Amino acid sequence: MARETLKDSLAGHADGYKLLDNLSSCLGCGKCVGNCPAARQTPSYNPRQIIRDVLNGAEERWLKSEEIWRCLWCAGCYTLCPMDISYPLLIMQLRYRAVEAGYGLQYIAPFKKFAMRAREDGLTFAPGGSKGRERVQGIRSGIGASPWPEISEKAKAEYTALFDLCGVKRDLEGMPEDAAEPLDLNYLGGRIVYEP
Amino acid sequence: MNHKRIVSPEEKFPKVPESLFLFRSCTGSVEYPGTENAIKEILKLLGIKAVMDPDQTCCSGYLLTCSAYKPEFSLAVTARNLSLAERKDLDVFAFCNGCFGYLSELAHIILHNPDYKAMANSVIAPMGYEFKGTARIYHVQELYRRLQSNLVALVKRPLQGLRVGVHYGCHYLARQYGILDDGGYPSYIEDIISSLGGTPVFYKERQACCGYAVGRGFTHKENVVHPHLYSKLKSAREEGVEILVTVCPGCNTALDREQPALSERSGEKFGIPAIDVGQLIALALGVAVQKLGFKANTVPLDEVLRKISADKGENIQ
Numbered sequence: 333m334a335r336e337t338l339k340d341s342l343a344g345h346a347d348g349y350k351l352l353d354n355l356s357s358c359l360g361c362g363k364c365v366g367n368c369p370a371a372r373q374t375p376s377y378n379p380r381q382i383i384r385d386v387l388n389g390a391e392e393r394w395l396k397s398e399e400i401w402r403c404l405w406c407a408g409c410y411t412l413c414p415m416d417i418s419y420p421l422l423i424m425q426l427r428y429r430a431v432e433a434g435y436g437l438q439y440i441a442p443f444k445k446f447a448m449r450a451r452e453d454g455l456t457f458a459p460g461g462s463k464g465r466e467r468v469q470g471i472r473s474g475i476g477a478s479p480w481p482e483i484s485e486k487a488k489a490e491y492t493a494l495f496d497l498c499g500v501k502r503d504l505e506g507m508p509e510d511a512a513e514p515l516d517l518n519y520l521g522g523r524i525v526y527e528p
Numbered sequence: 529m530n531h532k533r534i535v536s537p538e539e540k541f542p543k544v545p546e547s548l549f550l551f552r553s554c555t556g557s558v559e560y561p562g563t564e565n566a567i568k569e570i571l572k573l574l575g576i577k578a579v580m581d582p583d584q585t586c587c588s589g590y591l592l593t594c595s596a597y598k599p600e601f602s603l604a605v606t607a608r609n610l611s612l613a614e615r616k617d618l619d620v621f622a623f624c625n626g627c628f629g630y631l632s633e634l635a636h637i638i639l640h641n642p643d644y645k646a647m648a649n650s651v652i653a654p655m656g657y658e659f660k661g662t663a664r665i666y667h668v669q670e671l672y673r674r675l676q677s678n679l680v681a682l683v684k685r686p687l688q689g690l691r692v693g694v695h696y697g698c699h700y701l702a703r704q705y706g707i708l709d710d711g712g713y714p715s716y717i718e719d720i721i722s723s724l725g726g727t728p729v730f731y732k733e734r735q736a737c738c739g740y741a742v743g744r745g746f747t748h749k750e751n752v753v754h755p756h757l758y759s760k761l762k763s764a765r766e767e768g769v770e771i772l773v774t775v776c777p778g779c780n781t782a783l784d785r786e787q788p789a790l791s792e793r794s795g796e797k798f799g800i801p802a803i804d805v806g807q808l809i810a811l812a813l814g815v816a817v818q819k820l821g822f823k824a825n826t827v828p829l830d831e832v833l834r835k836i837s838a839d840k841g842e843n844i845q
Binding site for chain 2: 349350351369370373374402404405406407408410411412416420424427428431439440443444446447450453454455456457458459468471472474475476477481482483484486487488490491493494495497498499500503504
């Protein structure tokens, strides 16, 4: 496929956000795989293979896979890539497409409650329960800081507004409740075994 | 590709800033509040004014990489937060690799895609913000490196040969351009540690990812995160690391909080505390231990504090 045609077809699906205009320059050198901590644990997760399949328009099977959810987003592949391909931005988009197609929900749904709390707090990682909050307040007061991070009501309200405006609330609320439990996977020789 | 891959601290900061926009980190202020406090104390001793803005929110990067957020939201949040620093005419200094990585990556996307810039600005305009792209984004550790000799001159509590393992964290080294050291084999934090009287330890899995990024801690704990952490902590223990230092409160969470679960799974003891490099520097500069919030840590620091005679907790500045 000519490079220009390839670029058009990439923009059409795999790179809908148009962040990877150099993907077709992949040399297939495999440095990304050799440096990948996720591939080390799960050899069937292979970034080079995923890029090749995307370039060949054959990434459909990856959307259904467990493998694309292995990536830790450490971006070690990007550090080493001789062509400056930001692979994490590819895996990000593959995951969005997987979710749109109904796959991998079990990897997003566990974040729903957490994300909805961040929406209110303007902070991520703030504990939800009163016990957790008291613990944080105790530690912060003990070191002479304000009991709670100094974040204004205005900041929280605007964070919530952006959250809703950009459709995050709608997307999260559309997640089925029963997808909340991550799968318990079986491994055989480093590969994920799909049969129960 | 005309950018320089590695830049010296002097090239990065020809002039040391008099004041800076200190970007609040959620993990750094909630999980380990001592991180933020330590940095403020160090900056005070260095004579640099840290400005924090209550209107600043989370960088939103964590849940973006968990695929729970779409980029539109994070681009808008980044534009809004950076515009706050621009209003004050200050450069942004993050102390979490996550904040640093996402702010710089998302700002790069905004500034190199006119459509995204227009989109982000149109969403935040009704709130009265505009992102122009003038604020530069740094990590606080870059400042430590730039002012290393000033820090050494301020040492009140030398580290007494303490064996320190460094965890650089991926999202600083993953920058392709303009970082302080070779992303493939960095050693500048080790250099800071030695200059403060500590013994840096180059353990085998030094550059391994903490495995926690992207919230795989929620969804992939047993299968993915724990094997990483196990090999990492095991190699640190084998080299006799007494304490791990991080430059990212997120990594710190993984390295510290997961140790009890790892011990339970493997039946082995680790007991290696993990703290922010700023907290260790603050200890060396004689900041009172009470101000550094070690109560937040899962693995206690008692032995380390005893070794550097900081266990009495007094302020010896």
